[in-house]
Each structure stands twice: as structure tokens, then as C-alpha cells.
Amino acid sequence: MADAVIRARAIEVRYQRGGALAVAGVNIDLRPGAGLLITGPRGSGKSSVLRAVLGLAGPGGDITVLGAPPGDPAALRRIGWAPQSWPFAYGLRVREVVQMVAELGGHGRQAAARAIEEAGVERPDVRVERIEIEDARRTSLACALVGQPDLLVLDDPWEFPETTAAVRRAIDRGAAVLAASSDPGGLPALLGASIRLDEGVPA
Amino acid sequence: MAITRTEARGISRRRWFLALLLAGVGVIVAGAVLAAGRDGLMALDTMRSWAAAVYLVGGLAVAGTLGASAVNRDADGGWVGLQVVTGTPRATVLLSRVAGRLLMLVATFATWMVVAAICSAAIGQGGDGPLFVHGLAMLENMVLVLVVAALCSVALGPVASGVVAAFFYVSCLSLVNLMAASNAEVIGTAWTGLITTLYLIFPRAITSPMLSEMQARGAAGVAGAQLEINGNVVLVPAASWLTVLWTLAWCGVIAWAAAASFRRRALS
Numbered sequence: 001m002a003d004a005v006i007r008a009r010a011i012e013v014r015y016q017r018g019g020a021l022a023v024a025g026v027n028i029d030l031r032p033g034a035g036l037l038i039t040g041p042r043g044s045g046k047s048s049v050l051r052a053v054l055g056l057a058g059p060g061g062d063i064t065v066l067g068a069p070p071g072d073p074a075a076l077r078r079i080g081w082a083p084q085s086w087p088f089a090y091g092l093r094v095r096e097v098v099q100m101v102a103e104l105g106g107h108g109r110q111a112a113a114r115a116i117e118e119a120g121v122e123r124p125d126v127r128v129e130r131i132e133i134e135d136a137r138r139t140s141l142a143c144a145l146v147g148q149p150d151l152l153v154l155d156d157p158w159e160f161p162e163t164t165a166a167v168r169r170a171i172d173r174g175a176a177v178l179a180a181s182s183d184p185g186g187l188p189a190l191l192g193a194s195i196r197l198d199e200g201v202p203a
Numbered sequence: 204m205a206i207t208r209t210e211a212r213g214i215s216r217r218r219w220f221l222a223l224l225l226a227g228v229g230v231i232v233a234g235a236v237l238a239a240g241r242d243g244l245m246a247l248d249t250m251r252s253w254a255a256a257v258y259l260v261g262g263l264a265v266a267g268t269l270g271a272s273a274v275n276r277d278a279d280g281g282w283v284g285l286q287v288v289t290g291t292p293r294a295t296v297l298l299s300r301v302a303g304r305l306l307m308l309v310a311t312f313a314t315w316m317v318v319a320a321i322c323s324a325a326i327g328q329g330g331d332g333p334l335f336v337h338g339l340a341m342l343e344n345m346v347l348v349l350v351v352a353a354l355c356s357v358a359l360g361p362v363a364s365g366v367v368a369a370f371f372y373v374s375c376l377s378l379v380n381l382m383a384a385s386n387a388e389v390i391g392t393a394w395t396g397l398i399t400t401l402y403l404i405f406p407r408a409i410t411s412p413m414l415s416e417m418q419a420r421g422a423a424g425v426a427g428a429q430l431e432i433n434g435n436v437v438l439v440p441a442a443s444w445l446t447v448l449w450t451l452a453w454c455g456v457i458a459w460a461a462a463a464s465f466r467r468r469a470l471s
Contacts, residue, residue: 016469017467047471051284051469051470051471054284054288055287056284056287056288056469056470056471057469057470058467058469071287073290073291073292074290075290076287076288076289076290077289077290079288081284081285081288083281083284083285083471084281085280085281086280086281087280087281087282087284087285087471088282088285089209089210089213089277089282090213090217091212091213091214091215091216091217092209092212092213092216096209096212096213097209100205100206100209100286101285101289103205104205104206104286104289104290104291105289105290127216143285
């Protein structure tokens, strides 16, 4: 775990293939046991940086995540991802969402139950279309916490006590944490380092 | 398997899916009630044509909607990204999502076919094997619609994907009808070469023996209007086993194309 968890140079993300740049010139060095917060106003490209790191946004710059290129399946299995907003398919219960993430990551139902508890989800048997936004954010956090990943990536995490505790626990056990938020609250102090984006470039 | 199971479970609880499933059951039962008031061939034709209408119209609605939701909205909303970031290869994610939808399509047709068989038996027509075979033929047609819609959903929105898939099916059906007309020599010979070439290359809609026979008599209703060209009634023959296998192979190719095109799609 001595090597960089994320090493990225000149991250570039385009709105569509060959289109205008959404993000340019972002460099990241994130080591085990460290945190990094990406801040900036809405639409400044924070989520795009996270997507580039996870390999969801297509090729964009010189990026290595856990020793592999973005999107490498073996590296992704070591990442806990909490997407923003309401990223769940309707019809499913909260518990089923987290269990699917656990099963796909090679973890059991106990890991899912533990993650649900750590994220403070109070009604895991309610269907996702019937939960409040607060529960949606907690469900997203639970998905990231499954299986104690080596890298936590949190997009627009709400600052629940459970979020703070989970980030602290991750850093204490040597995992790295990358988060993006336009309303960071106490996250800068918790994560230590930060990058501010303005219209897709470091401010 | 986790993605397939989760997708199928989620869809099985969606209101639109349950509404279409139950609407199909309702129409089949209504057809049976109507058929019960008729005698002999009229009763049989009524039962079969109503069930066949459900397999076609309801099947298109279910298959189109299932396939059209395979990627786009879930990819933009973050659900597909959540599945991909678990380390599951992208092709596996896409094929598993399609498999979950295929499972629900099969469940839908199984329900309708069982209800149709029960209704047929209730009105004294027995289990009606030909109608059962027609159900299987339409299921294969709708698998084609679903995979085409899924392929389109990698790049297009859900409505556009569903519409394109429906048009694709109509084109496959037209090709079969044109081939039948060409074989019956009721259209100009100048077109024969082109029609034969297209027929040999593209997927073909599957016509069941039951529909072929009812269509020729003009008794198939919504499911298959009598094909008449220049005043000549054209018999659209039942699909051969080769056609059944050919279209199945095309379904596999289209599903593979969907998985291949999904590999580079940007996700939220």
C-alpha cells in the first residue's frame, strides 16, 4: 500500500466524444491513508473527475488507480463508490441494492448488512422510490462501504455522523478517500487536502 | 447472476409491467368469454385471434419497453455505473441486464400462454396446442424486438429505442410477406433478386402454422391481416426450423453488438 492509490496527470473529460472539454488539467496524487476533497460550484466538473478516475467517462489523461488504468475490473473491485443523487433502479428495496453491490464485489450478505448499519440506513426494506433523499444518500454511502475497500470515492456525500465516522475509519485502516462536494462543510478538515475547480479547471 | 436477478426482481414490481401483464390476461379472458358464446370454428377463431392479438400488441409493448430501458436512463442516472464499479466487466453488465429483461419477457409470455390454455380448455377447445406453438413463435419475435431495443438504448433514449425496435420488427415481418408474395409470383420479377437477398441476410419474423392458416382465411384479426396483393390472396407459410434458428442466431449477434457498443459508453 506504499504506492499512490491514485496518480493522475492532466485529467481531461469531454461532454461527448470529440466534444468540448468539461474538465482539463486536473492532477491528483492520493496515497494510502490520505484524503482529497474536490470542491467547486455546481457544474464545475467535480463529478466528471470522479467518473474519469473510475473509468466511467472514457479515456482522459494519464491516470493510474490502484496500479491499473481507470476501469480495470480488478482495481474496481477494491473501490467503494457512492454516486450522487438517486442512482437506484425503481422496484428494488434498499437492502437488495446493497446486497447486489456486495454480491458483485464478491462479498456476502453479512457485508451488505454491516454496510447498511454503518451508513445508518433506518428502513432497508423500503423500496427505493419511496425513500427520502436523506435515505438515498445513506444508501449510496452503504454501497461504498461494502467490503472495506482500499479506496472510497464519494460523490456529493451528505455530512451525516456516519459519513464522518466511515471516512475516519477508512483513513485509519490505510484506505484512501476521494470526495467531491459543492457544499463541503467539515469535509476539508476531515480529508486534509483539497482541489477547487472552477469551470472545469483548477482554480 | 446478481445483476440478472436484481433487474428481473425490480422490473417484476414496476407498475407499468404489472399493468401490461394483467391487461394481456384481461384481454385473453375477454376473448374466451366472447368465444364461449359462439360455436365450432367461430369459437376457436375468436379465442385464438384475441390471444394472438395480445401476443403481438402486448408483446411489442412489453418487449419494446423492456429492451428500451436496458441502458440509457439507468446509465445516465448512475445505476449502471454502480454495477460497473463493482468490477463486473462491462459486457457482462450489459448482457446480464438484457438477460434479466429476457427473463421477464419469458415470464410474461408464460403467464399469457397458461391463461390462454386454461381459457381454451374452459370453453371446450382443449389445451389448444397450435395456440401454444404460436405463443412460442411470438416469444421469439419479441426476443428480437427486445434485443434490438436494448442495442438502440446504448445510444438513444427509451422512446426512440422502442420505436426503432418496433419498426425493425415490422420490417422483418414485411420481408417475410414480400418473400411469400414473390414466391407466389404476384409481384414484379424485377424485385425478386433484391427480396431474396434481403430475406436470406436479415432476421425474419416467425410465422406459426396457426397464424399462417388463420391469415389465409382472413380470420387472424389484429395478429395478422390477410395478405392481398393486386387482388391475389397470398399465403404466408409457417416458418421453417431453419428460419427459427436463423432469427435466434440474429438475436445473439444483436445482443453481442449491444455489449460491444456498451464498452465505450460514458456512464454517470
